[in-house]
Amino acid sequence: MSHPPLPTTPTRILITAGPTHEPIDSVRFIGNRSSGRMGCALADEAARRGWSATLLLGPAPAFPTDSRVRVRRFRTCEDLRGLLREEFGKTDVLVMAAAVADYRPKVDPAMWNGKFRRHASNLTLELEPTPDLLAEVSSSRRTGQLLIGFALEPREELATSSLAKLERKGVDLVVGNPLETMDSPDIEATLFAKGGAQTPAPKMSKDAFAAWLMDRIVPKVHSPRSDAESAEGA
Ligand code: CTP
Secondary structure, eight states, X not given: OOOOOOOBOOXXXXXXXXXXXXXXXXXXXXXXXXOSHHHHHHHHHHHHTTOEEEEEEOSOSOOOSOTTSEEEEOOSHHHHHHHHHHHGGGOSEEEEOOBOOSEEEOOOGGGGGSOOOOOSSOOOOOEEEOOOHHHHHHTTOOTTOEEEXXXXXXXXXXXXXXXXXXXXXXXXXXXXXXXXXXXXXXXXOEEEETTSOEEEOOSEEHHHHHHHHHHHHXXXXXXXXXXXXXXXXX
């Protein structure tokens, strides 16, 4: 007797986007120019395709237009780390498009409720390294999870540096793009895969690139899960 196919649930994608703001005191921070546009475009494109999309969004001007995208906000690298701990185990695909700070001010947290005052002398701000969140989550990945990183590089170092990051962070794909991409409506990216394969994309809008990238993610995603399997992974 043949059984009807098990019902399937949508593929789950978790996307991070935007900059982090690392506090110096209660009114100042170290940030960067990431607009969050690329991650928002990807979340919209995934939702349009019927995927279950969660966007972890930093303090950026962009916001997804599709109301089906579930949005959770972060400010600092540490906030994002906490959200990834909650969300990573529940996803099939992670796209780490956020421009996470590499260093943060090493200041007494008491200053987060206060303010540095002006003095005549120089002020030196000590910075400490932040954890590499992508490397951290990739070390706890489940079989079948697909991990995609972004790399922002000077053009002449794009290939060598993107491939090095792919290995170092233990991910499946890296979207390498030149420094000018940050805060721009367009992107001119190359997709790097394990084994060294390189697929250049023509320069296009971030919305168009979201569809281009999703077309290349789809064949790499494991076959749709049955409801029983998704309950296990939840
Ligand atoms: N990333 C991360 N945690 C950090 C810094 C970066 O998870 N503390 C992620 C980014 O979201 C991106 C990838 O790592 O997906 C590459 O980020 P990038 O800034 O290009 O590389 P870094 O590892 O920070 O190295 P460098 O700044 O020296 O190029």
